[in-house]
Amino acid sequence: MKLGIIGTGFVGSAVQSGFVTDTEQFIVDPKYTDNTIEDLVNWDAEITFVCVPTPQQETHLDVDTYIAREVLRELDQLEYKGVVVVKSTITPHHLKQFKTLFSTLRLVYNPEFLTEANSLQDFINPNMQILGGELHDCIEVEQAYIHHSKVKIVPTFKTDLTSASLIKYTINSWLATKVSFFNELFHLHQSSDAETSWEQFTDMLKRDPRVGDSHMQVPGPDGQFGFGGHCLPKDTKALLYYSKVEGAPLTLLEKIITQNDDDRNG
Incomplete structure (x- = not known):
C-alpha cells in the first residue's frame, strides 16, 4: 500500500511509524524534505494523511486552518484521487467548508487522541477509531489500519464529518x-x-x-x-x-x- 503523509510533527511521525513495512510512504514536510504535494500526487498514493498544525488564531478563539486549507486546495487542484485522511484538529464548520470548496476530494476526518510524550504508543493503542466521511472511503481507511498498521484492532465508528470532529473536541x-x-x-x-x-x-x-x-x-x-x-x-x-x-x-x-x-x- 502506498501512503502519503503531509506534515511530520508528533502526529505525522506517529502515523509514519505506526504503519508496517509492507507500506511505501511518501513524506511531504518542507522542514525535512524537498518533496512537494505535486510529487505525492504523481506518486499515486492510495491514502494521504494530512497532519499539519492547526494553532489558535492570534486575533480570536477560532482554530487557524490556513495550512490545512492550502494543502487540501492543492490536492484538489491536482485532482488527487486517493482518500484524504485529515488528522489535524479542525472544528466542524471548517470541515463543512472544506467539503464544499473541495468537493472532488475523498475527505475522511480521523481525529487522534495522542499525548506528545507518548505519541507512537498512543497511536497504536487507541480506545477507538473515529472515521467521518463517505462510508466507502471510511471503510478503505479502516482496512488500511487493520491490514497494514501496528494499530490494535478496536471498535471503529464510521460517521459524518461533523460528528467526528465534535467527538474530538468534546473529549x-x-x-x-x-x-x-x-x-x-x-x-x-x-x-x-x-x-x-x-x-x-x-x-x-x-x-x-x-x-x-x-x-x-x-x-x-x-x-x-x-x-x-x-x-x-x-x-x-x-x-x-x-x-x-x-x-x-x-x-x-x-x-x-x-x-x-x-x-x-x-
Missing part, C-alpha cells in the same frame, strides 16, 4: 472540565480537616469507574494548576467559538476557560 473539553473541577476540589480538600493526602483521596475516588482515573493530579504534570499543554487550551477555546457560531454557546465551558486562565496565571 478534550470534558477532560479540561474535569481538570478544572479537581483543581477546585483540591483547594477544598486542603482547607478541610480531611486526614487523607490528596493522592489517597483521589485513589479512593478512582475506584468508582464512573469517575475514571485520569486528570485528577493537582498540580498537573507540568507542576502548575489548571490545564496546559498544546491541546486542551486550544481545543476548549475552538469548541467555544464554534458553539457561538452555531448559536448554541457553551456557557459552562466559557466559565471553565476563564477559571483556567485564573488558575494558570494566579
